Amino acid sequence: MNTNTKNNFEDSKINIKIKLSLLWTAVTLIYLYGDYFELYIPQKTQGLVTGENLLNSxxxxxxxxxxxxxxxxxxxxxxxxxxxxxRFLNIIFGLFFTTIMLLIAFTSIDEPWRAFYVFYAFLESVITALIVWNAFKWPKQKKINH
Structure with a gap:
């Protein structure tokens, strides 16, 4: 009996389109979690009620x-x-969101109540950088010689 094959699990290759879609799904969910947890910051909901927030118009x-x-x-x-x-849209939007999330992370880093937000921003920037990387490395179609 060959014991080398007993513990080798199959690792199926994931289509690049599905991989990018899954990465964008993760980004979307993390955005939602960040916005939800932000509601627990003291006085945050009061700002929503009074209109004293970034989305005030x-x-x-x-x-x-x-x-x-x-x-x-x-x-x-x-x-x-x-x-x-x-590929083009994944690179452009991936770069855009990586930049935005890094800016948010670095401008929020000194606010103790926003440590979770900094964590999410860095996590989102890693994921969007992975989107850009995967889009750049998009596999070429194999040529069939007749």
Whole structure:
């Protein structure tokens, strides 16, 4: 009996489109967790009620909605779009969100109540950097010689 094969589990290759979609799903969920946990910061909900927050105008709220819709849309666009467009959008939006999340992390780092937010921002930036990396490394179609 060959004991070398007994503990070798099959590791199926994941299609790049599915991999990118899963990474965007993780980013979307982490955004949601971060925004949810932020509600536990003292005086945060009071600012929501009084309008003393970053989303204090219809335009700011719309811009935030637009920006945060991108990761959710990329979950399915990464699968549905043709590879060239999908690769391009994953690189562009991945770089955009990596930059934004690093800026948020570094500007929040000295606020004790936002340590969780810094953690999530760094985690999101790692995931969006992985999106960019995977999109850059998108496998080429193998040529078939006749």
């Amino acid at each position: 219809p335009m700011n709220l719309f811009i935030a909605a637009l920006v945060l819709a991108i990761p959710a849309m990329m979950v399915f666009l990464s699968i549905l779009l043709n590879p060239k467009i999908s």
